[in-house]
Amino acid sequence: MGRSPCCSSDDANLKKGPWTPEEDEKLLDYINTHGHGNWKTLPKHAGLNRCGKSCRLRWANYLRPDIKRGRFSEEEERLIVNLHSTLGNKWSKIATYLPGRTDNEIKNFWNTHIRKKLLNMGLDPNTHKPRTDLNHLLNLTQLICAAQLGSLMNPWESSALKVQADAAQLLQNLIQTLNTNQLSTITAGLMGSQKSYPYEGLINGTSSLYADEPAPVPQKFHSMSQGYESADMSDFLISELVSESPETATTSMNQMGDDKTNTNHSSTMSPADTSMFQAWEKLMGDETDSSFWKDILDLTSSPSSPIQR
């Protein structure tokens, strides 16, 4: 029953592991003169002791002449994040929008860089939404304590500033989480639906990250061979998710406190920051009685809570 594996047991003596320059040369020579044709028979014709699948991968991920090498640009990074938010782990699909990049390369870059970055920002890399687990809140309290201690000891020491920035980032995402869940709960009650709520765009800066349907893809990106133009791409990119620097986060944090005590930093809040804190102020203005926080705590601690997505 079932089909035999690509490289069957009688191929047990086939070579595996890293490719040697000689093997690369053989594969390149063969494909350049004959094309790859049938991958299954290619290794035999090319004089390689490899399975066809291995040859195909080597060609697709390394030897292909149109492969772009080197670090991902910030633009590429943003595009990957945005595409992932709509396509999920469809690496080959994502790769079609990044000419010269392979699905494997993008997948590796996601797993080693972007995923970590999102987690550090308190965002769930799968959903691209703020994380709602309580460990996250523990991190926040620890960071705030560390930030306060660091400020007391040496307010301008870089690690203290970094901790403050991290705490600010976590707090910002927490606010977003609370806003999102509290408002969605309220509106779900009012409207009988948890699909949307009136503040979503305000809070999120109307990022396509949170759209239920995949974001429309500009026609220019549909053909890999066409390449792309960065000016048009900017319409398709999210700007707030990846690139927020600790400096910006610190500024946002300072904005929440007494501005008179924070004159050492330039106040350059982005529109998304502004809307975030406008939303926060509105929420606080509407919900300043003590039952508000009790409700939030009840929501976050209840196992059946909608927060526990």
Next chain:
DNA sequence: AATTTATCCAACCGCCTATGC
């Protein structure tokens, strides 16, 4: 300087889909 730990990424593995017979 030696050892441990973390990071990166090429390559493999197993499953799914498309295609041809």
Next chain:
DNA sequence: CGCATAGGCGGTTGGATAAAT
């Protein structure tokens, strides 16, 4: 229509290297 096969995809592994202790 059912089966066999090749191609393709996403998840995972493991070796090389860098950084930290």
